Amino acid sequence: MEKDNLDPTGRTKRSSTRRVRLLHAYLLLAVSGALFYFGQGYWSSSTQSAVKLPPHAATSLARCRSLQAKPGPSRDFYKRSQSDRFEEGTQPILIKNAKIWTGDINGTEVISADVLLDKGIIKGIGRVETFQLKAFKDDLVVIDAKNAWVTPGIVDLHSHVGDSPLPDLNGAQDDNSLLGTAQPWLRALDGLNTHDDSFLLSIAGGVTTALVLPGSANAIGGQGFTIKLRSTTERSPSSMLLEPPYQINSSFFAENDRPRWRQMKHACGENPSSVYHYTRMDNLWAFREVYNKAREIKTTQDQYCNAVLGGDWATLNKSPFPEDLQWEALVDVLRGRVKVQVHCYEAVDLDDFVRLTQEFQFPVAAFHHAHEAYLVPDVLKKAYEHPPAVAMFAAVARYKREAYRGSGFAPRILAEHGLPVVMKSDSPAAIHSRDLLFEAQQAHYYGLPEHLALASVTTTPADTMGIGHRVGYIKEGWDADLVIWDSHPLALGATPVQVIIDGIPQLPGQFVVEKPQAFQVTPKVPNFDKEANETVEYEGLPPLEPEETVKEIVVFTNVKSIYSRTEESIQESFLAQEADSYGVAVVEKGVLKCFGSSLSCDTQSLLQSSSIPVVDLEGGSLSPGLITYGAPVGLEEINQEPSTTDGYVPDPLMGSVPKVVGGDGALIRAVDGLQFGGRDALMAYRAGVTAGIVAPMHDGFLSGLSTSFSTGARHKLASGAVIQDVNALHVTIRHFGSPSVSTQIGTLRHLLLHPDENTPLGTWFKKVTEGKETLVVEADNADIIATLVVLKREVERAHDSKIKLTISGGVEAYLLAKELARAHIGVIQVPARPFPGVWEQRRILPGPPLTEKSSIMELLDHNVTVGLGIVENWAAHNTRFDLAWVAIGAGGRLSKADTIALASTNLEKLLGGGGASAQAAHDLVATKGGDLLDFESKVVAVISPKRGTVDLL
Ligand SMILES: *[C@@H]1O[C@H](CO)[C@@H](O)[C@H](O)[C@H]1NC(C)=O
């Protein structure tokens, strides 16, 4: 290795090595100021007389000698006795009785042991002997893990924390420069804000290390930096860095040592193209143009170094090592010293980029997002030097065209092709990194093997970013970063009991939810082999319609539980404690005719008939279909493609509404814009979300009238497609900047106190004031919500009535739980797990492990009616997991029936639903292997009384 460093020319190694060593010895003197002369014979050139060395000689030769050095840990890295990140005063910790997933042996090693942490390092794993502990005297902290799961800290390969801090304020949006298409000289470090609410929240999800990347507005956005998320004594961005490259201060690695890995963000496809109003063709040229430039510089450097290391004195004398601060990072890419992280979605982009890597000969660390990577594994394998890892979301897809073919089966399919799989957050843009482990859990649910799922958020990202020699594993000598979990980490809702970074505990440790024993073992996941195969067969767009629709009798066997609706709530109608008392359910023409024991339903003859479908639920369940609300499911297919959406209503507060629409008194109905057969709607249907309630899309104050519809219907005229034409009247009160919040409130007061009954808008507001229709106000801020409580009282006094008012959003509503309960105002919390995205949402109640209660539980404890909503369409099919998560976090205080109500009867009640037609439309959902809230079950059928059918999925 060293010889290679010294001899880039490939000439006989011994002689050139000797020459350079001698030269080096002289140079040490030269730089210390002595005047120096060479005698004949050291140089192969024809230098006859003694020459004076130029001042740059030492640096230039050092640069040349280092050109071949490959990045990696310092050569004496594992001899360290203390971490370079050790904070004075940190106490040693002994974690006893842990069940440790170490990350070793390809993620298959699990050991029961103790772990000793000291000086920021893992000092020992196993049975730590008493004599070893004597050295610590009194300051050793002992944590009894009581056989809890312990994993390495979670590593996020794709984050924007710090550069895009929360809450989102204009003054700190530093992750996208718009000054050029390819800017490898920019550094995410230079925008890293230390005041980001994400840091602690991410730690609360077990995340300890993150790669902070520039955004994707440019073909080359700049250099990324790896940080640890804990706060530091120095309180600076620099002190958060993990093994920063020497280039941050233009210093250099020591002789005989190695450079550190650098990171560089690249982006293909829609993002750079839309920012610069150009095409994919232009984007590829942006890459080739700058890589060509970098290649020229590299060639110049190589020629220079060949000459000077070969003893060409004239060249050394003429100029220093040719360097260009602006391009040095890209030249380093060509020298294989940079982990290139490429935001790249589609087959066309992946193919383009792989071709680029071959043309300019540099490896890719990972393709990120990469929604079509699973369709072209062979393309990835053609990348220069080694196949890249693929860093993905589990469920976030279809928000733009290039994400349309995204699939939850991608992780398992890529793993089957031997490609490294990483799950990532893109925090705060897509997934908040607090929920990163959930990405791995979903990948596991859809078929990624357990060891790879755990590795996908620990060892694989650590290795992919070149930091696996110290994080991502629990091994002696590695950094003391680990998480003690309250359940198996792949069990839904797994939450840290404690997170340790550099040996420092990060959590209060007292808000711990007791989990049942079933949560301590690997979840037994359903089989999705057929679905995964079909996804590839249909190029990412497999048919989502039911496999069969049965109009007559269907028998469900091995039914463990049945939940059903009463007028306003959900109740448990049947529950078998033991497998031998599992029951049956008989459905005829979409109506549940009988359930209970096989005897009581007299299924003997039915089970013998070959024409009657029998579905074995294997301990599964029947429960009411769920409702999705909050995102425009049913009004848009691809968020960023206007031609696929209903579009936005005109807003009378932002500009006057055209007369032909009805002027400022116009009122738009969502039912007029409903679209059926969309993929998010059908995926939701297949996941037990059989109905949606949607309000007109708007970006100002006024939305319009919401409607409810069946997510499984093929078109609007199909039976049961529209469940209720009109649900409720929706407005939004937010801090838009202009018009002011007080203007928005004033407008609402005016509409409620003086509704103009000559207009559709006034007519509906009149009905609201009479308590006949529901008013839904989207608001998050506690002060706005408090003002609405006062306004409600004022309007009720003026009209001597009771208004039906619902808050949607409601991130800060828990602060007013008592007042809302007293005012009979319900809250739809959107999303289920709140995040301080913007200022008016900053006072979240995060729940365990940071606070005892979540905001949903705080509201429920005050008897506020609570519903649960989503923000983006893709999330609709995850509703049952969102629900289950709430229940798990409540530690058994919320029954399954009450949990299901949050996304069914409660939502209906809060959104003006539940009319006679709606009652009749209530679908039942059959799940196999568990109930709707279990992470181990799969939805297999939808029973529809309205349509008179059973859809077998
Ligand atoms: C880990 O997996 C790789 C790739 O499948 C395999 O080549 C290697 O032998 C495995 N290592 C161990 C220790 O099992």
Ligand SMILES: *[C@@H]1O[C@H](CO)[C@@H](O)[C@H](O)[C@H]1NC(C)=O
């Ligand atoms: C420059 O940065 C490197 C890498 O972090 C560090 O080791 C070195 O101490 C820094 N030098 C100065 C002068 O700050």
Ligand SMILES: *[C@@H]1O[C@H](CO)[C@@H](O)[C@H](O)[C@H]1NC(C)=O
């Ligand atoms: C899925 O495809 C693989 C490879 O073509 C095949 O071996 C397997 O049998 C298929 N599985 C199912 C359930 O269709």
Ligand SMILES: *[C@@H]1O[C@H](CO)[C@@H](O)[C@H](O)[C@H]1NC(C)=O
């Ligand atoms: C909520 O309702 C329950 C049952 O009606 C009642 O026992 C409890 O006191 C109520 N809680 C509050 C905070 O009002």
